[in-house]
Amino acid sequence: MFVMTVDQRRSRRERDRVPDLLARFADTPVVRAFDRTAGDEVQAVVAEASTVVDITLVLAELGTWSIGIGAGAVEEPLPAVTRAGRGPAFEAARDAVTLAKHAPGSVCVRGPDTDAAADAAAVLSLLAVLVARRSPEGRAAVEQMRAGRSQSEAADALAVSKQAVSQRLAVAGWQAETAGRRTAIRLVERVDPDRGGAS
Numbered sequence: 001m002f003v004m005t006v007d008q009r010r011s012r013r014e015r016d017r018v019p020d021l022l023a024r025f026a027d028t029p030v031v032r033a034f035d036r037t038a039g040d041e042v043q044a045v046v047a048e049a050s051t052v053v054d055i056t057l058v059l060a061e062l063g064t065w066s067i068g069i070g071a072g073a074v075e076e077p078l079p080a081v082t083r084a085g086r087g088p089a090f091e092a093a094r095d096a097v098t099l100a101k102h103a104p105g106s107v108c109v110r111g112p113d114t115d116a117a118a119d120a121a122a123v124l125s126l127l128a129v130l131v132a133r134r135s136p137e138g139r140a141a142v143e144q145m146r147a148g149r150s151q152s153e154a155a156d157a158l159a160v161s162k163q164a165v166s167q168r169l170a171v172a173g174w175q176a177e178t179a180g181r182r183t184a185i186r187l188v189e190r191v192d193p194d195r196g197g198a199s
Contacts, residue, residue: 002046002069004044021059030046031078032082035082043093061132068097070093088112116191117191123184127177138168
């Protein structure tokens with residue numbers, strides 16, 4: 001199981017962004033939804049590594065969150081609200097979010113397999129830095145591709161030429177993100193060997 005503990009950066013100087021985060025991920029398939037734990041911190045329980053990676057990259061793109069990912073066991077049955085949960089994955093997520101505040105891309109991963117956790121954190125950090133540096137135009141083009149559109153369809157939706165879409169995707173590192181995302185999912189799965197994701 002995965003626990004994500006996410007803390008708003010610069011929270012004393014900026015407005016409370018927790019309500020926006022809760023709304024943004026309200027329909028995301030998780031085991032326990034994001035829940036405010038204390039101050040500007042939230043926590044969720046997630047079953048799938050792909051969902052962990054998706055959430056991480058959305059948060060990295062927003063640029064206002066430190067992201068801690070913990071893998072391991074949780075005490076079951078899980079309580080109805082995330083903040084009441086306990087177990088090694090929760091403890092790992094707590095350590096991870098503390099370390100994420102000073103990590104590249106503001107992402108850290110902790111779990112039973114420490115080597116896999118370090119590898120997953122490295123790839124996620126690179127992806128986080130990549131998506132955080134995108135221009136608004138690059139982000140718009142990437143969103144079109146994530147929605148499953150062709151470059152021609154994206155060009156129509158954005159009212160630009162197909163060549164402009166292609167250029168924006170290249171500058172935004174879309175192909176690198178696609179390959180990196182697959183790698184990140186495999187590595188996150190391996191952080192918790194009990195999940196059977198070490199194949």
